[in-house]
Amino acid sequence: MKKLVLLLTLVIIGCGKAEKSIQISSKTKPVKEVIIDSLKHPWSITFLSEDEALVSEKDGDLLKVNLSSKKKKVIKGFPRDLTDSIRVVWRGDNSGIFEVRLHPDFKNNNFIYLSYAAKKPGKGSTTKVVRATLQNDSLTGIKTILEAGPFTREYFHYGGGITFGPDGKLYITIGERLFKEIDEPEMPIAQDLQDKRGKIYRLNPDGSIPNDNPDFGDDAVPGIFAIGIRAAQGITVHPETNKIWFSEHGTRQGDEVNLLKAGANYGWPIITTGGYRSRDYVPPTIEGATYANPVWYWQHTVAPTGLMFYTGxxxxxxxxxxxxxxxxxxxxxxxxxENDTIKSAEELFIDDRVRSRKVAQSPEGKLYMLTDEDNGKIVRIKNDTL
Structure with missing residues (x-):
């Protein structure tokens, strides 16, 4: 019997592109299955095995979860400078625990990497990345990899995305932390090479600076790989090209998907594909600056987060x-x-929307999604035609 093919016409609403048709095979029918619930706004997941994973709760703990037995266990020894969970009182607070990643040689060294909002009494908070050894469900030997000060009382746009590149280096996204553009200094934070915020970093796994990083000048913060970042969270590696892609939050629209390039300036807040929260804000002109265009942008607000390439x-x-x-x-x-260009787009589950924080793939290729809710869930995305 011939394979049936369903033709689906999609309106491409990003980048000002026109309507386009793509083919979706009848053997593809994604459905959701809740695996674990009662999580406190889960942010990240990384797999220890096919059945066990570490899950970070933005408003809770670092957990070890068993996807078969549904059991959850709190990992002890998390750094004590984690910000207090005031989100339950004030929903505008973006602080908490963010990314959790395994070292590529985790089986031999038990190293994990964590990003979170760290506090300093009387000063506020900032984005911090640490390395720790996971031993007997506890964190030991904690080492600071990056502390993106200054500590401020702005509780927004921490960033916190982490990935290992094909070069074995650690790539980290750090947000610029401001809520309103009108609060930008004369030299905007994300453009200021002496300010740690609003940048993407490339570091050795021990936190030291690679010798082949781009040169931003003698006065630049060490470790910078790219600048002009507002609130990037998701960062991932293409399985074939080995190029790094990242998602970026805009303000009034302006959400983007970007291709990471050494030394690039992604423009915030000088240029944006959207608008500004502070409608009277006029960005300065920076002489000689050139800006990288996004690969994709939406003309409505999506708030893209933990992206990944599917290889299952x-x-x-x-x-x-x-x-x-x-x-x-x-x-x-x-x-x-195709060739670093987005050729088609499909929006899934439009009849079953839920705040979606992260997609991840298990060692055997199963697809999972984290939902950003008070009753957060780990959702398995299955092919219902198999």
Whole structure:
């Protein structure tokens, strides 16, 4: 019997592109299955095995979860300078625990990397990245990898995305921390090479600075790889090209998907594909500056977060596609990429929206999603036609 093919016409609403048709095979029918619930706004997940994973709760703890038995265990010894969980009182607070990542040689060294909002009494908070040894469900030997001061009383846009590149280096996104553009200094934070905020860093796994990092000048903060970042969270590596992609939050629209390039300036707040919260804000002109354009941007607010490239076998039509969850519209997007260009886009689960924080793949290729809710969930995305 011939394989049936369903033709689906999608309106491409990013980058000002026109309507486009793509083919979706009838053997692809994604459905959701809740695996674990009662999580406190889960932010990140990394797999220890097919059944066990570490999960960071933005408003809670670092957990070890068993996806088969549904059991959860709190990992002890988290750094004591973690900010207090005041989000339950004030929903505007973005602080908490963010990314959790395993070292590529975790089986031999038991190193994990964590990003979180760290506090300093009387000063406020900042984004911090640490390395720790996971031993007997406890963190030991904690070492600071990056502290993106200054500590301020702005509780927004920490960033906190972490990935290991194909070069074995650690790539970290740090947000610029401001809520309103009108509060920008004369030299905007994300453009100021002497300010740690609003940048993407490239570091050795021990926190030292690689010798082949781009040169931003003698006065620049050590470790900077790219500048002009507002609130990037998701960061991931393409499985074939080995290029690094990241998501970026805009203000009034302006959400983006970007390709990371050494020494690039992504423009914030001088240029944006959206608008400003402070409608009277006029950005300065920086002489001689050139800016990298996004690969994709939406013309509505999506709030893209923990993206990934799919390499599993359950959805053969999706292989090497970029999956991007969104907080604002509770969506999950699938992008087909050719030669670093997005050729088509599909928005999934439009009839079942939920704030989506992260998509991740298990060692055997199963696809999971974290929902950003008071009753947060680990959701398995399955192919219902198999």
């Amino acid at each position: 076998n359950e959805f053969p039509d999706w292989r090497n596609d970029l999956l991007v969850p969104g907080l604002s519209r509770g969506s999950l997007w699938r992008f087909r990429i």
